[in-house]
Amino acid sequence: MRLIALLIFFCGTLLAADAPHVVFVVGTPHYNPKDSMAGLAKQMQELGWKATVIDTDYNAEDNEVGIEGLEALKDADLAVFYLRFLNLKPEQFAHIENYLKSGKPVFSFRTTNHGFRFPRDSQLYPWGKEFGVRVTGSRYYPHSNGKTMVSVVNQHEILTGVEISPSRQDQGSLYVVDAPKNATVLLEGKSYFNNKNNKHAKVKKALKEMDEEGNGRDDVFWTWENEWGGKVIYSSIGHPVSFRDSNWVRLFVNGFHWLLDKPVPSVDTKIKAIDAGTVMNTVYEK
Template sequence: MYSTFAQKKPLVVFVCGDHEYSGEQTLPYLAAELSKNYGIETKVLSAYPNQNAEKNIPGLEILEKADLVVFFLRWRQLPNDQLQYIEKYLKAGKPAIGLRTTSHAFNFPKGDVSENWNAFGEWAFNAPPGWGGKANHTHYGHKSSTDVRIAPKARKHPIVKGVSSDFHSESWLYKVQPDYPSGDSEWILIGKAVNPDKEAIESPVAWIGTNSFGGKIFFTTLGHPADFAIEDFQKLLVNAIHWVLGLKAPKKWKGKIDIQVPYRGIVK
């Protein structure tokens, strides 16, 4: 179903709202590049009126037409009339990509009718079910960074075509081990914390698999705005988008994307 798009360009929708990492600024650069050089139609949806607006991402009805959705969310509390578009999309078994804080995309109060969405990372991306919790999903401090390398079994995977065997990321490593990623997930990239604030264990920072709805997935815990300036990370995302759509990795890399977005942190 998703292997050919001979009659039309595939539509990739980016859904942003993450408080901290400026996904609503970095992802439009990627979307524009896909549209300009890789034959992919794109649409970017962002939290309104700004990244701290946790209860409104206008335009989600376009997910009914989407061939792929890329999520970069953090602790949203969307109303049911918006959640239903995400739920319908995923239940159709369509592919999905998640970045960094999407492991804890939602944060509904205890007892809320939508509280089950707090485990979105688990049932949509085989990631830990929210921040902290039973999986002790955490990171190793804002003064740390991450050395990244390609997982041994993934060295010939099309997602890492043209990606260096190792590179450095400004993202502080997310702990997902020992229980995640779950299901049939395959590690693509492995991260080692540099200058951690506590004892650190290596964890996968990118994986592929099938989610609980049968949808093809790619997830990465990377996503600091400085990562988007790294050509290896750009190649990884472009390749991953093609892979989950059932397309071959681009024959030719069209060149580094000029993305210069500063890290702002959480600004209320």
């Protein structure tokens, strides 16, 4: 097995000494974030940021090997997490915990609200249950059975240049969430839930709304402040095909800037679509 901890430099861009440093942590093959996060890192480099991608060449889910290279978070101004069912070693998780408790900002994608699953006899077991709520703002519930139509709930500078009128389709299913009451929800989505999920009492209770046909409505993108005073963005938008839409890429890039109290890119700034493939899971070479 080979660890990949990439510092991506965009040729022709001279980074300023005080350039913001964003660290992307990829901890799942699900939704192929290996490619989407690398694509985002490259675009942030093009915008003058320093970008580090921490990844592995193996499936890190439920893997006691965990993820090496997390010490890069010590120098991060912003952490971007795309995680799912990780079982990190205590000394590895300590880098994430220290970052969170520093009060620095966090952007979490999709599966990160169920980013960890520790054994019951692990000292970190509580984090498996609590990470979603404490870090992203919501625990994980089931998801819908089709694509999601996204619409605006609250106008915000993060939406600058993002075309959603009156709604925009996202390839991914709608995650059932329970956004914090003090969160600012920017976007919500509508999608279909089959009968099995319709009968799930927790799903019905957690959804904002569900009609008799099984069409549910819930939040997909919000800002928040966590218990450590850190600014937070959670986005359940993050399917591989989502990144082929430059509007969603702009949404994420704008969010990174907002989290660091920097002006979002102007509408004239070129933000490119990212080819993150169409496969639901990264395929690793054996």
